[in-house]
Amino acid sequence: MRHARARNWLPGLLLVAPSIILVAIFVYGLIGWNFKVALSDQHHDYDVGKFVGTENFSNIWDIRVWSSSVKNGLIFTLVFVGGALLLGFFLAFLMDKAIKGEGSFRAVYLFPMAISFVATGVVWKWLMASPHGKDASGLNRLFADLGLGSLQNDWYNSTTWTNMASLALPAVWQMSGYIMALFLAGFRGVPEELREAARVDGANEWKVYRYVVLPQLRPVLLTSVIILGHISLKIFDLVYSINGKSVNTEVPAIFMWQRVYDRGDAAIGATAGAYILLAVAVFVVPYLVWFVRSEKKR
Amino acid sequence: MRARWTAVVAVAAAGALALSACSSSKSNKPSGTSPGNNTGAVTDSKVEVFSWWTGGGEAAGLQALIADYKKKNPSVDFVNAAVAGGAGTNAKAVLKSRLQANTPPDSFQGHAGAELQDYIKANQVEPLDDFYKQQGLDKAFPQSLIDEISYKGHVYSVPANIHRANVLWFNPQVVQKAGISSPPTSVADFIADLDKVKQTQPDVLPISVGDQWTTEHLWETVMIGDLGADGWNALWKSGANWNDPKVTQAINDFKKIMTYVPSSSYAADWQTASKQVIDGKAAYNVMGDWAAGYFTSSVASGGLAKTAKTDFDWAAAPGTDGIYDWLSDSFTLAKGAPHPSAAKAWLAEIGSKDGQDIFNPIKGSIPARTDEDKSKYPGYLTWALDEWSKDKLVGSFYHGVVANNAWHNDIDNAEGQFLKDWNVSNFQKALVDAAQQDAE
Numbered sequence: 001m002r003h004a005r006a007r008n009w010l011p012g013l014l015l016v017a018p019s020i021i022l023v024a025i026f027v028y029g030l031i032g033w034n035f036k037v038a039l040s041d042q043h044h045d046y047d048v049g050k051f052v053g054t055e056n057f058s059n060i061w062d063i064r065v066w067s068s069s070v071k072n073g074l075i076f077t078l079v080f081v082g083g084a085l086l087l088g089f090f091l092a093f094l095m096d097k098a099i100k101g102e103g104s105f106r107a108v109y110l111f112p113m114a115i116s117f118v119a120t121g122v123v124w125k126w127l128m129a130s131p132h133g134k135d136a137s138g139l140n141r142l143f144a145d146l147g148l149g150s151l152q153n154d155w156y157n158s159t160t161w162t163n164m165a166s167l168a169l170p171a172v173w174q175m176s177g178y179i180m181a182l183f184l185a186g187f188r189g190v191p192e193e194l195r196e197a198a199r200v201d202g203a204n205e206w207k208v209y210r211y212v213v214l215p216q217l218r219p220v221l222l223t224s225v226i227i228l229g230h231i232s233l234k235i236f237d238l239v240y241s242i243n244g245k246s247v248n249t250e251v252p253a254i255f256m257w258q259r260v261y262d263r264g265d266a267a268i269g270a271t272a273g274a275y276i277l278l279a280v281a282v283f284v285v286p287y288l289v290w291f292v293r294s295e296k297k298r
Numbered sequence: 299m300r301a302r303w304t305a306v307v308a309v310a311a312a313g314a315l316a317l318s319a320c321s322s323s324k325s326n327k328p329s330g331t332s333p334g335n336n337t338g339a340v341t342d343s344k345v346e347v348f349s350w351w352t353g354g355g356e357a358a359g360l361q362a363l364i365a366d367y368k369k370k371n372p373s374v375d376f377v378n379a380a381v382a383g384g385a386g387t388n389a390k391a392v393l394k395s396r397l398q399a400n401t402p403p404d405s406f407q408g409h410a411g412a413e414l415q416d417y418i419k420a421n422q423v424e425p426l427d428d429f430y431k432q433q434g435l436d437k438a439f440p441q442s443l444i445d446e447i448s449y450k451g452h453v454y455s456v457p458a459n460i461h462r463a464n465v466l467w468f469n470p471q472v473v474q475k476a477g478i479s480s481p482p483t484s485v486a487d488f489i490a491d492l493d494k495v496k497q498t499q500p501d502v503l504p505i506s507v508g509d510q511w512t513t514e515h516l517w518e519t520v521m522i523g524d525l526g527a528d529g530w531n532a533l534w535k536s537g538a539n540w541n542d543p544k545v546t547q548a549i550n551d552f553k554k555i556m557t558y559v560p561s562s563s564y565a566a567d568w569q570t571a572s573k574q575v576i577d578g579k580a581a582y583n584v585m586g587d588w589a590a591g592y593f594t595s596s597v598a599s600g601g602l603a604k605t606a607k608t609d610f611d612w613a614a615a616p617g618t619d620g621i622y623d624w625l626s627d628s629f630t631l632a633k634g635a636p637h638p639s640a641a642k643a644w645l646a647e648i649g650s651k652d653g654q655d656i657f658n659p660i661k662g663s664i665p666a667r668t669d670e671d672k673s674k675y676p677g678y679l680t681w682a683l684d685e686w687s688k689d690k691l692v693g694s695f696y697h698g699v700v701a702n703n704a705w706h707n708d709i710d711n712a713e714g715q716f717l718k719d720w721n722v723s724n725f726q727k728a729l730v731d732a733a734q735q736d737a738e
Contacts, residue, residue, distance in 0.1 A: 064711070065714070068715075129566070158561070245511075245710070246509060262707050
């Protein structure tokens with residue numbers, strides 16, 4: 001009897017055991033290790049690293065570059081998430097109108113997603129070259145040639161918040177096609193009968209979207225925000241390939257890398273890593289809770 | 299049923315293999331020979347050398363060195379573990395992981411000077427005092443150089459070359475048009491000359507800069523120009539006075555110079571900034587002498603194939619005539635190196651007269667030794683050699699000679715902030731704080 005029961009669960013368990021073990025070590029084990037270093041005073045490679053409690057978590061805010069990199073990261077997140085959502089939604093809205101050649105449009109909009117952030121960064125670095133006037137190239141040249149010279153700007157070399165907004169542009173370009181695909185699936189998931197019923201009741205096209213389609217897109221919206229949000233908070237490669245280690249555009253992940261590898265301060269680097277993880281968790285945990293709940297309902 | 303079980307076993311076995319592969323790296327310990335008292339006989343069959351020389355003259359120079367090494371040590375299999383990335387930014391991260399995992403390469407590259415301190419304190423490199431005596435390197439290198447690269451009286455690396463950081467590059471035609479007959483000899487003169495260029499040729503940038511580190515490089519030379527060799531060297535001793543009004547003056551001068559290049563004109567990297575001088579788009583550029591290599595080397599090897607003195611000209615950076623702001627690529631002997639005798643043969647190759655004369659003309663730098671074959675160093679290098687033999691030496695900040703990694707990083711950050719807010723007193727305060735925290 002017992003033997004028979006083991007036969008039910010044992011093969012399954014054995015099958016997933018390797019991945020459970022690997023995830024336990026390489027994800028949760030290393031997260032634990034990261035926190036251990038963050039709670040130590042291992043500020044040089046040659047330090048042993050004694051436990052010092054949470055002092056790094058408060059001391060890190062005394063480092064000016066950390067606070068400015070957090071601010072940069074937030075501006076980037078706002079522009080990137082907002083921009084990709086709006087553009088993605090707009091594209092999906094157009095697609096939903098059953099235009100001719102929808103398939104090829106969809107492919108075109110989705111293509112950028114296949115490119116790595118590093119490649120995107122290198123190309124946009126040229127597009128967003130900052131010189132104005134005679135030496136202008138890239139977008140500034142385009143503006144000048146179109147007689148829109150006043151639109152020329154310093155892009156990521158600007159010393160105001162627009163530097164991070166410019167860095168978010170390539171990310172918006174890259175990810176909005178994906179968001180479009182998500183929204184389009186959402187639109188298509190709304191039964192045609194519901195729309196027809198609304199039209200019969202006298203709703204115009206705008207009202208159909210506002211009161212019938214949009215309320216049903218909330219799960220899609222949530223998924224999009226989480227996907228974009230966690231990419232944005234961890235962003236490293238795009239920023240690094242466009243503007244290197246410049247303080248002007250430093251984001252938390254670059255700060256973390258510089259602390260550990262350029263400076264050899266593992267403790268503060270791990271603290272920055274812990275904060276990035278916590279910030280991502282703020283996005284992901286509510287989603288998981290919601291996901292588990294809705295699974296249960298089913 | 300049986301097939302399913304086999305599959306389960308197979309998957310479990312694969313997982314176990316993956317795990318054991320991850321844990322086996324530590325068992326690869328060195329073979330027990332003590333590198334400290336090795337006297338030269340090469341008993342190893344392999345040597346692994348880690349560097350960031352992957353492109354242009356650097357890679358070609360390294361290849362030439364390797365060829366010569368193989369000729370002298372035919373039984374040794376040379377493993378060139380080079381990681382791409384300017385100034386070693388990526389390579390250092392890779393190296394750090396290897397050192398932490400106790401699988402060091404036999405010898406690795408590092409800027410000579412304080413940049414090596416963390417490796418020394420973490421006990422990751424061997425002292426080379428005996429090796430220096432045995433190879434006669436203690437006599438071959440200038441004493442002031444050996445003093446600068448020693449830590450607590452011991453040397454830990456063999457410098458392969460010397461670069462000069464304080465060079466002012468200029469476009470002779472542009473400068474002539476501006477009515478400037480001779481290169482500026484002080485920072486104040488320089489600012490006046492920048493102004494002349496701006497007045498006469500509004501389309502030309504008086505001075506070009508690239509990304510953030512190139513502005514730090516410029517700041518370093520302005521500091522040396524205003525403080526002089528002794529003033530600069532004193533700043534890097536513990537207890538130095540960064541509140542000195544001369545430092546304030548230098549920061550103000552740097553700020554003034556930077557007003558001649560609007561942030562929209564910052565070039566993407568140092569090559570682009572230096573090329574602006576060649577193209578006549580900028581009058582001046584302050585950059586290390588690797589720019590000469592870039593200007594003169596052939597197009598095929600990534601250079602611009604230009605002629606010294608006609609397409610571009612140079613002088614000591616303003617106010618630094620008679621001062622050599624040097625930096626050097628050097629190689630270490632890693633602690634626990636798996637092949638110490640072959641690694642020492644490599645260090646001997648780098649330190650030897652032959653090795654330095656093979657490598658440096660290709661790399662575009664001068665040898666750290668003083669007994670070089672002068673005929674091998676044409677053009678700019680002739681001038682550099684001459685200056686090296688008579689100038690006062692100061693160590694470069696940006697290129698790792700005078701500041702340890704923490705201090706360097708603090709100044710990087712302070713400088714980056716300054717480029718945003720241009721607040722002189724905040725910048726100086728950050729410099730004072732950095733010196734207090736990090737100097738040793």
